[in-house]
Amino acid sequence: MTVKNALLALLAGGPAHGYQLKLQFDRATGAGWPLNVGQVYSTLQRLERDDLVVTDGPVDGEGRQAYVLTALGRETLREWFEGTEVQALAARDPVSLKVLMAAATAVVPAVDVISRQRAKATETLQALGAMRAQGATESLAWRLHLDRMILLAESEIRWLELAEQRVEAAAMADDPQHGRSRPTGDSDDSDEEDSNTQDSERSGADKKARKGSTS
Amino acid sequence: MSDEIVDSTAVDSTAVDRPVLEMVNVSLTLGEGARRVDALLDISLEVHAKELVAVTGRSGSGKSSLLNAAGGLIPASAGSVVVEGEDLSALTARRRSALRRRSVGYVFQDLNLVSSLTAIENVSLPLELDGTSLAKARRQAEAALERVGVAHGAERFPDELSGGEQQRVALARGIVGERRLLLADEPTGALDELTAERVMSIVRGLCDDGAAAVMVTHDQSLAGWADRVVRLRDGRVEAVTTRPTITPELINELS
Numbered sequence: 001m002t003v004k005n006a007l008l009a010l011l012a013g014g015p016a017h018g019y020q021l022k023l024q025f026d027r028a029t030g031a032g033w034p035l036n037v038g039q040v041y042s043t044l045q046r047l048e049r050d051d052l053v054v055t056d057g058p059v060d061g062e063g064r065q066a067y068v069l070t071a072l073g074r075e076t077l078r079e080w081f082e083g084t085e086v087q088a089l090a091a092r093d094p095v096s097l098k099v100l101m102a103a104a105t106a107v108v109p110a111v112d113v114i115s116r117q118r119a120k121a122t123e124t125l126q127a128l129g130a131m132r133a134q135g136a137t138e139s140l141a142w143r144l145h146l147d148r149m150i151l152l153a154e155s156e157i158r159w160l161e162l163a164e165q166r167v168e169a170a171a172m173a174d175d176p177q178h179g180r181s182r183p184t185g186d187s188d189d190s191d192e193e194d195s196n197t198q199d200s201e202r203s204g205a206d207k208k209a210r211k212g213s214t215s
Numbered sequence: 216m217s218d219e220i221v222d223s224t225a226v227d228s229t230a231v232d233r234p235v236l237e238m239v240n241v242s243l244t245l246g247e248g249a250r251r252v253d254a255l256l257d258i259s260l261e262v263h264a265k266e267l268v269a270v271t272g273r274s275g276s277g278k279s280s281l282l283n284a285a286g287g288l289i290p291a292s293a294g295s296v297v298v299e300g301e302d303l304s305a306l307t308a309r310r311r312s313a314l315r316r317r318s319v320g321y322v323f324q325d326l327n328l329v330s331s332l333t334a335i336e337n338v339s340l341p342l343e344l345d346g347t348s349l350a351k352a353r354r355q356a357e358a359a360l361e362r363v364g365v366a367h368g369a370e371r372f373p374d375e376l377s378g379g380e381q382q383r384v385a386l387a388r389g390i391v392g393e394r395r396l397l398l399a400d401e402p403t404g405a406l407d408e409l410t411a412e413r414v415m416s417i418v419r420g421l422c423d424d425g426a427a428a429v430m431v432t433h434d435q436s437l438a439g440w441a442d443r444v445v446r447l448r449d450g451r452v453e454a455v456t457t458r459p460t461i462t463p464e465l466i467n468e469l470s
């Protein structure tokens with residue numbers, strides 16, 4: 001559980017009570033990671049139960065209890081940092097599901113669904129870019145968090161790009177006549193902008209790919 | 216707004232509202248007969264001062280053609296390209312290149328820095344070609360190098376500079392003097408992430424200070440710097456996205 005390890009890491013800097021830990025956590029994550037103070041208290045109780053932290057002195061005048069790392073807590077923390085995490089790459093998110101369903105059925109043209117999602121993701125990327133441009137004075141934590149979001153948004157757009165090409169290629173494979181019936185240029189036209197041979201083939205596939213009926 | 220700004224707009228209010236680049240129903244046909252290719256079809260695009268427009272799309276979608284047409288490097292087959300109020304097709308070839316040299320800066324993926332010239336000589340070259348006095352060209356080149364943070368490398372030759380510095384020298388050459396339109400093709404080339412970010416923040420800063428820029432890229436994270444992203448497909452505009460207004464709600468939703 002990540003919050004547990006994060007609290008151990010923060011307590012390595014010295015004893016702290018729940019609310020202090022919550023503030024330290026926000027600072028370290030650039031406030032890009034919502035954590036409520038109740039979660040901090042319940043996690044501290046679990047850490048105490050597991051002998052990873054112990055109370056540090058009595059409750060203060062404001063009713064706050066400080067905690068300190070135990071040797072076992074320090075050991076657990078080191079193991080966490082020295083180990084590696086596995087990112088969950090099985091993307092079972094709403095965008096993936098919509099694109100997969102669009103590709104598997106013919107309710108609407110899959111490429112239209114993909115185009116709309118790509119435009120949305122591009123907008124998101126622009127918003128993140130504007131936040132980046134504004135944030136020259138922001139903390140390292142916030143910049144790291146923003147970088148991560150930017151790259152995730154970029155990765156989504158790249159996936160949608162690839163998905164669109166695959167859907168088109170699949171449509172063309174289903175109906176090869178359609179794709180090849182168009183004139184294709186010679187291969188020695190390297191002085192022309194890129195190869196429009198691809199373009200004309202693509203148009204054929206494109207029509208097929210967009211042919212999904214709305215009924 | 217200060218009085219100063221109000222006064223300066225009062226002098227020539229049309230120049231303020233006028234787009235720096237205006238493409239109206241531009242088509243571009245390459246090749247002939249059976250090998251005829253419509254590289255651009257009916258493209259309309261306005262880019263105002265302070266705007267950064269990114270152009271994306273697959274290979275062969277017309278991105279580079281759009282940039283070539285915008286800069287007057289290849290004349291449009293139909294429609295008009297207007298730069299700072301001047302219709303490129305209405306100009307003689309000579310006046311067209313003069314306008315281009317005066318108003319348009321290019322930054323290409325392939326840097327094209329002259330290896331036998333120092334950084335500052337590379338940057339001042341376009342001004343000198345345009346008849347600017349040597350002293351003035353040098354002064355403006357210094358300012359441009361300063362702007363991109365490579366003033367320290369002014370007297371060095373390209374191969375004595377890092378990749379990132381070379382890229383910034385190329386950028387300085389693109390913006391030197393009073394150029395108001397920057398046309399860039401993959402301006403961060405093969406730079407590492409942080410150096411690319413530095414180059415883009417310079418481009419963004421130039422726009423914030425009044426330049427207009429059109430940047431062709433396949434790199435989606437670069438598109439994130441743009442006010443508008445124009446996506447081309449088969450020579451046409453397929454989609455345009457505009458940067459949303461940043462509100463606390465949006466930040467909350469995204470982060």
